[in-house]
Amino acid sequence: MRQHPGVWLFPRAWRARYGEELAQLLDDIELEHGRVSLGDKIDVALAGSSVRASTWWASLACGRRLVTRRGVVVAVVAAIAGIAISAAALVGSPLPPAPKTAATDAGHVSAIWLTPAHRKAYHMRQLIPCAEITPLPSWAHSENSATSTAAGASPPAGASPTVRFQAVA
Amino acid sequence: MVTLRRRDDERQPTLSGAPLFILMSLATEDKHGHALMKDIEQFAGVRLGPGTLYKAISRLEEDGLVAALPPDDRRRPYALTPAGRTVLMASIDYLGSVVEEGRARLRLVPGIPDSDTRVTLADADDEAVAG
Numbered sequence: 212m213r214q215h216p217g218v219w220l221f222p223r224a225w226r227a228r229y230g231e232e233l234a235q236l237l238d239d240i241e242l243e244h245g246r247v248s249l250g251d252k253i254d255v256a257l258a259g260s261s262v263r264a265s266t267w268w269a270s271l272a273c274g275r276r277l278v279t280r281r282g283v284v285v286a287v288v289a290a291i292a293g294i295a296i297s298a299a300a301l302v303g304s305p306l307p308p309a310p311k312t313a314a315t316d317a318g319h320v321s322a323i324w325l326t327p328a329h330r331k332a333y334h335m336r337q338l339i340p341c342a343e344i345t346p347l348p349s350w351a352h353s354e355n356s357a358t359s360t361a362a363g364a365s366p367p368a369g370a371s372p373t374v375r376f377q378a379v380a
Numbered sequence: 381m382v383t384l385r386r387r388d389d390e391r392q393p394t395l396s397g398a399p400l401f402i403l404m405s406l407a408t409e410d411k412h413g414h415a416l417m418k419d420i421e422q423f424a425g426v427r428l429g430p431g432t433l434y435k436a437i438s439r440l441e442e443d444g445l446v447a448a449l450p451p452d453d454r455r456r457p458y459a460l461t462p463a464g465r466t467v468l469m470a471s472i473d474y475l476g477s478v479v480e481e482g483r484a485r486l487r488l489v490p491g492i493p494d495s496d497t498r499v500t501l502a503d504a505d506d507e508a509v510a511g
């Protein structure tokens with residue numbers, strides 16, 4: 212019996228029952244027409260894929276595959292463990308460094324990442340990457356805003372004490 | 381995949397497409413795959429691919445509508461089961477009622493002649509061409 216490649220797309224159990232008959236039918240077609248047409252080869256491939264997919268889905272639906280296939284179980288456990296380890300590492304890691312732009316030189320902003328409001332403003336700037344960010348006012352450019360505020364370099368009247376720059380759309 | 385459609389809860393499931401053709405072909409005599417394919421091509425004008433044919437046969441056998449007979453060489457003939465015959469009759473009744481409904485509706489649409497009128501018009505056209 213000649214082996215027809217498309218037949219191997221059917222599941223093993225299906226092939227054990229119908230594989231020889233299907234191969235015989237393909238042999239009969241070849242004997243009758245001289246060859247198996249491309250359409251018939253595609254039909255066998257599609258039917259085999261369809262039967263395999265429905266069989267796989269049925270076994271997955273009843274949960275047998277997850278229990279019996281140890282490889283799948285190991286892969287799923289490894290994936291979950293990897294996600295958990297990555298998440299744990301992210302939780303403990305510090306914020307990424309601020310991107311350098313003309314308006315946010317690291318030397319200017321390093322002293323003001325101290326309060327939650329600063330963090331919020333930092334994230335706002337990250338969420339609006341295309342926005343134009345106005346330069347920091349001069350009183351915010353001191354080396355240490357906490358100490359310089361105490362030393363008399365306080366923000367001018369009317370300025371917000373927490374938001375040091377604004378995103379302009 | 382065998383197409384099982386339920387019209388109503390109290391009705392028999394009905395088939396269409398390849399499974400219906402297979403049951404119709406087996407209604408007259410037991411056949412193996414190649415004979416089924418040729419018979420269906422002859423009476424329905426549809427050539428089922430080998431994969432489609434055996435996919436449908438496997439599902440029909442799983443549903444108990446056809447039964448495999450002892451193999452003759454490498455060819456295994458299939459026979460219609462009593463359940464298969466019942467489903468086939470229900471399917472044909474269902475399709476017949478749909479066809480009748482379609483014909484009745486076509487008669488209600490102005491400008492679309494029914495089949496008898498179409499034959500008469502075709503004959504008139506042939507006579508006009510011949511004349």
